[in-house]
Amino acid sequence: MPCPGARTAAAIVAALLCVGGAGGQAPGAGAPAELPPGKLGEAIALGRAIVENTKDHPLSKPFVGNALNCTSCHLDNGTHPEAATFLGVAAAYPAWSPREARVITLEQRVQNCFIRSENGARPPLGGEVATAITAYITWLSTGQPIQQNADRPLGPRAMRALEVEGGDAERGAALYADHCVSCHGDQGEGDDVSPPLWGDQSYNDGAGMSQAPKLASYLKVAMPLDDPILSEQEATDIAAYVNGHARPRFRLSDHAEPAP
Structure with a gap:
């Protein structure tokens, strides 16, 4: 993001x-x-x-x-x-x-x-x-040893889960205004460089980022871009705020795979 x-x-x-x-x-x-x-x-x-x-x-x-x-x-x-x-x-x-x-x-x-x-x-x-x-x-995995994952489809450098449980969307709104709004907009709409974080043009509710803990882990290591300074609690609060907004609905039944 x-x-x-x-x-x-x-x-x-x-x-x-x-x-x-x-x-x-x-x-x-x-x-x-x-x-x-x-x-x-x-x-x-x-x-x-x-x-x-x-x-x-x-x-x-x-x-x-x-x-x-x-x-x-x-x-x-x-x-x-x-x-x-x-x-x-x-x-x-x-x-x-x-x-x-x-x-x-x-x-x-x-x-x-x-x-x-x-x-x-x-x-x-x-x-x-x-x-x-x-x-x-x-x-991009050239030279890496095979480490097939029996638990989940993630590589060896997968983002770690944060130790904070539960975010506060009200605190997240204030933090979003401080750290995110200048790039992603006050309505989460993004711009030509920064992606939208909610609404029709963002990820749907079946995406990994729609799960607040996963989004929080990402925010902790990546945002703000160039200077990821958020604490685990701050990242978790912002994730709660961002994912509290409406986004497209995902229905797996709409994406039936062709028969083998």
Whole structure:
């Protein structure tokens, strides 16, 4: 949930929409130095481009139902070491998903993000969008040992749960005014750089971020952008306030998967 903070507008756009420098350099520390050659490198580069501009990229736009990009939560194209990082994630899959009550692949996890966080539709398995994003995330796990997750579909750098239980939305409203409103707006509407936090253009109520504890864990390590100074209680209070607002309804029955 990027917010410009102390950066200039130009700098924040460069950070969030980073596609690497000359020679196929990857964005952010922890990513491999160069893309592989040939068609695989092209697929990874496409995945990175979709991740950074999901809502407007011509291939992914038909599957997006709000104003969010993958980078709205997965900061720095998923290479931020703490904020919903992609680093090492592929090494955890296939993984058990309690939410789906089955073992899922990384590509299926990508699909689920489209119907939940993007409030849209699943891109087809094996199609250009799902394959490219999966290739990009897998590339970011280069050299990582396989650590399949028998408990949940999360990688080894998953955000930790906070020790605070329960947030106060009234305190959260005051904290939101102090730390968030300058970027995300007093109605949570966001702008061209910062994503909307509630309303029709935000994540739906089936997304992971719609669960206040998960949102609080994210806020603790990521917000305010450039200066994540919130205490655990403050992050929990802001999460309670943000998720107390209306957002799109998620119905799994609206997203029936095609028969195998």
